[in-house]
Amino acid sequence: MALRTILASILFLTLHIAQAQDLKVMSYNIKYDNVNDTVNNWNDRKSDMVRLTKHYSPEFIGMQEVVFNQLTYLDDALENYNYIGVGRDDGKKKGEFSPILFNSKKFKVLQSNTFWLSPTPDKISVGWDAAMERICTYGLFENIENKEKLWVFNTHFDHIGTEAREKSAALIIEKIKEINSDAIPVVLTGDLNLAPETKPIQFLKKEMIDGREASLSTFYGPTGTFNGFDHSRILDHRIDYIFVQGFKVQNYIHIDDRMENNKHISDHLPVMAILKK
Numbered sequence: 016m017a018l019r020t021i022l023a024s025i026l027f028l029t030l031h032i033a034q035a036q037d038l039k040v041m042s043y044n045i046k047y048d049n050v051n052d053t054v055n056n057w058n059d060r061k062s063d064m065v066r067l068t069k070h071y072s073p074e075f076i077g078m079q080e081v082v083f084n085q086l087t088y089l090d091d092a093l094e095n096y097n098y099i100g101v102g103r104d105d106g107k108k109k110g111e112f113s114p115i116l117f118n119s120k121k122f123k124v125l126q127s128n129t130f131w132l133s134p135t136p137d138k139i140s141v142g143w144d145a146a147m148e149r150i151c152t153y154g155l156f157e158n159i160e161n162k163e164k165l166w167v168f169n170t171h172f173d174h175i176g177t178e179a180r181e182k183s184a185a186l187i188i189e190k191i192k193e194i195n196s197d198a199i200p201v202v203l204t205g206d207l208n209l210a211p212e213t214k215p216i217q218f219l220k221k222e223m224i225d226g227r228e229a230s231l232s233t234f235y236g237p238t239g240t241f242n243g244f245d246h247s248r249i250l251d252h253r254i255d256y257i258f259v260q261g262f263k264v265q266n267y268i269h270i271d272d273r274m275e276n277n278k279h280i281s282d283h284l285p286v287m288a289i290l291k292k
Contacts, residue, residue: 099124
């Protein structure tokens, strides 16, 4: 074999190995299935959401506003994925989930749980001045190939309660410190219903790394993540985030992919980070 061919083969293998070690994580508020949505109905959006997910093929997706029929549809349509999570209304199937979808061909769940964002996190409850129940689902995952572990937390903060959002951020950090005694890398995804300059986000940035700010590559996409299903809206309202501990952030993207008719797939853009240890 010629030296040039050998070198080319080595380069290809090196790049392939490097890419295989990258970890793609997505946060995505998919907008709950509201039967009163006539213009942006779930049934008109769901197949495009599946196509988007398969195209980017993240290893983990922290979703928000997911009701059970949406979850079962996605679970069936995304063949390589499984999920963890429960409904916030009854700890089973009722109400919105904040599920974590994961590539079950690459990762297995070692443990998982959900807690409520309230002073009584182990009970179904509404916290502080929140308008409704809010939850955080988390899991410890192991890479099937190399046995490396990571924690993934996914949440959806209240849209009304100022105190609830502050206390929710503090509670999640408290839980991470309590659970992660072995200093395993951590990812936190979520629709936090907060702009970057707000107190809870600034608190989270002191405790974890804001993926967008830490990206080694130039950030790509609109500044904001909330679109309200308005295709002409200026996208400058950022409320969806990926925070990390123990990872380098290779890329950070706000994905503005749309349906063929130029409508948004959800009223939030998916956020994706490509991570490396």
